[in-house]
Amino acid sequence: MTIRIGAGAGFAGDRIEPAIDLAERGDLDFLVFECLAERTIALAQQAKLADPASGYDRMLERRMRAVLAPCRRGGTRIVTNMGAANPRAAAEAVRTIARELGLTDLKVAAVTGDDVLDRVAGLHLIETNCTAGALGDKLVSANAYIGVGAIVGALDAGADVVICGRASDPSLFLAPLVHSFGWAMDDWTRLGRGTLVGHLLECAAQITGGYFADPGHKDVPDLAHVGFPLAEVEADGNAILTKLEGTGGAVTRATCTEQLLYEIHDPSAYIQPDVVADFSHVTFEEIGPDRIAVRGGDGRAPTGKLKVSVGYRDGWIGEGQISYAGPGCIARGRLAIDIVRDRLRARGAEIHEQRGELIGYNSVGSEPDPAIPEPPEIRMRYAARCTSQEVASSIAEEVEGLYLCGPSGGGGATGHVREVVGVASGLIPTDDSMPVYEIFEA
Template identity: 50%
Template sequence: MTIRIGCGSGGAPDLVGPAEDLAWRGRLDYLCFEALAERTLALGHVARRNGAPGYSPKLEARLRAVLPHCAAQGTRILTNMGAADPAGAGAATAALARDLGVRLRIAVVHGDDVLPLIGPDTLLPETGGTVAGFGRTPIAANAYIGHEAMARALAEGADVVIAGRVSDSSLFLAPIVHDLGLAPDDWTMLARGALVGHLLECSTQITGGYFADPGYKEVPGLDDLAFPLAEVAPDGSAVIAKLPGTGGCITPLTVKEQLLYEVHDPTAYLTPDVTADFSTVTIAQVGPDRVQVAGASGRARPDRLKALVAFDGGWLAEGGIGYAGPGAADRARLAADIIRSRMMRRHGFQGELRLDLVGLSSLHATAGPTEADSQDVRLRGALRSPDRRWADLLLEEIEALWMGGPAGGGGYRGTVVPTVITQPTYIPRADVPTRLTWIET
C-alpha cells in the first residue's frame, strides 16, 4: 500500500493553480494545505480584531479550485487555513460546498487557542522576562498542536479537516498515522512521517523555487513551477515527486536543502509529534524528478508544546519616497536626516524610528555598498506606536519631502496598519486538550 499525499500550499502567498493541477491529475489520497507562518497567524488575529474573518483569505479560492476534483476522486483534504478562526473557516467551507453541490463531512479541530493559560507570570524565553514585564496586552495565544486530532478526524470519516495552529509537518503526518495505523509511541515511524511532512510543507521550495540561483543552481520552468507530492511506503520511506509536464525539478540537492530548512539540530528536530533524527536519512535519485528518502529515526516527543503569544502592537506606519540619478544616495541620506530631525527634535518622538536607504544594502543595515553608489535609492521610514498620531505624522513628513527637498523626490507611498507583536512560550502538553466539531453538507 502506497499513500499518495500532495502539497496544495506551503504558505499563505502560494498560487492556486498548482494545487488544482495536483487535485485533478495527482491521483491523490490526501491533499494538504499548509498556510500558517507566525506572521500569517498574527495577521489573522489583526483581522478578527477589525471584524473580518480570522481564517486564511485564500481559503475559498483554494477550496473552490480543488473540491470538485477531490470529491470526485475521493481525495481527502487537511489544512491549517483556519488560522485564528477555525470555526469560521469550517462554516465558510460548508457554505462553499453547498454552493458547489458537494457533499462533505467536515471536521474542525479546536484546542490550539491557549490564551486562558497565559498569565502575568508566563515566561517569554526570548526576552528573558515575563508577560507582565513585556509591557503589552496579550490578545491571543496559540499552541502548536500535533497530528492526533486530525488523525482522529480521518478515522471518524472526515472528508475535510480544518485546524488552526497545527504544526506544519503534522498536517502530512496525520494521514500517514491513520492509513498505517501507527502506535502513538512508534517514534521511528512517526519520525519518518514527520520527515515526509517536513519535505512537503514548503511546497515549491523542494521543486526548485527557493533553490533557484541563476548561474549556480539552474531550475527549468519556474514560470510553471509544480507543487510536490509524496508516495509513502508502509515502512515510512517515501518518494518525493512532481507531476509530469510541470516546471521545476526534484533532485537530491533540492531535497537536501529542504531537509535542513529551519532545522537547528538534525539529530533532534523537535516537533509536537516526535523528536526526529534526520542525520540517518538516506537520499537517492530513483528516476527523473523522483527522489527517495528513507531511514529517519526518532525518540519521544517533547513534554511541552511551543505556543505563540500575540500582543497588541499598536500602529505600524511605513512610507517611502524615491531618488534617482547622480547623487541619489546623498539626496536620500539628506532626506533621512530631515525626517529624523523633524520627528525627534521638532515633534519630540521618543520611540524607535527606522530609516533605510533601499538600494544601499538596506536589508543588511550596512554602512553602504562596496561599489559605486546606486543611482536608484528609496528612503523607507517606519515606526510603531500605540498612538496613531505618530504613525500619521511620519507619513505626513515623508510625503512633504516631495516639495520640501531634497531635489528629485518622487513616488511617495505610505500605509498605516494595526499590528500585533508575537513572542513564543512553552506550555505543558497535558494542559492543551483538543476536540472536534462536525459539519455535514
C-alpha cells in the same frame, strides 16, 4: 500499500494553480494546505475580535472552490490549517461552498483546542522575559502547536476535509499517514519518518526549486509554472518525493537537502508534539528525473511539552518612501534621511526604533564599496516603530513633505501605517484533552 500525499500550499498567499493541478491529476490520497506562520494566527485573532465570523485564512474560499470538486471525484481528502483563529467558521464556509457545488455528502471537520489564551497568564515568554499575563490588555492570542491526535480522529471518523488552527506544520502530513497505516503513537521511528515527509513537503515549492533558484549558480527550469511536490509514502515511512510531469521546477538532492535543513535547530532533535524526530541519518537518492528516494528518518519520545505562540500589540510602524534619480541621487537620498530624522527629533516624537535607508544601495547590509558606481536611481525609505498611531502617521507625512521641502527631484512618495503584532513563545505541558474535533455534514 502506498499513500500519495501532496502539498497544496506552503504559506497563506501561495499560488492556487499548482494545487488545482495536484487535485485534478495527482491521483492523491491527501492534499495538505499549510498556510500559517507564527504571526499569521495573531493577526487572524485580531480579525476575529473585530468580527466573530472571521479569523480564518482569506484565501480559504478561493482554494476550496477550486479543489473541492476534483478532490471529491478523485477520492482525495483535504487537511489544512486555514482555520487559523476560527476553524469552526472556516468549516461552515467550506460546507456552504460544498452545497453550492452540489457536494451534499461531504463531511467537514473542525479541529479546535489550540487556543489556550485562558491558560497562559503565568506562561514565561522566552523572547520578552516576562509572563504573558504581564502584557495585560496588549495580549491578543495564545495558540499551542498541537499534534496529530484530533486530526487522526477526524479522519478516522470519515472527514473528507479537516480544518485546523495552529497545528505543528509536519503534523498536518503526519496525521494522514498515522490514519492510513495505523501507526502506533509510540512507534517513534515511523513517526519520525512521517515527520520528515511532512517537513519536506510543508513549504510546497521550496522543494521543487522555488526559493532554491539562484541564476547562474542554481538554475531551475520554468519557475513561472512551478509544480508543487508530492510524496509516495510506504508503510515503513520511507518515501519518494516527486512532482507532476509537465510542471516547472525540479526535485533534486540539492533542493531536498536545503529543505531538510530549513527551520530546524538540531537535525538530530527536531522537537514536535508527538515525536522528537531525528534527521541526522537521512539519505536522498536520485532514482529518476524529479524522483528522490528519502530514507533514514528516525525518532524518539516527545518532550511532554507544547510550544505556545503568543501574539501581542507592540505599537505602530509608520513608513514613507520617495525616489531620487540621476547624478547625485545617493547624496540627495542621504539628505532626505537627515531631514526626516532631524524633524522627528525636533518634534520630540516618541519612537522606539527608526531607520533610514536607500533601497538598492544599503538597505540590507553595510555601506557598499565606494568603488562601485553610483546607481542610476535609488528609493529612500524611512520607517519607525512608535507608541501611537498618530506618531506613526507622521512618518509618512514627513516623507511626503520632501516633495517641495527636501532635495531636488524627489518623486513617487508613498506612505504606510500599520499596527505591530509582536510574537513571543513559551512551553506548556501537553494535555491530551485540549485538541478536539467536530464533524459537519455538508
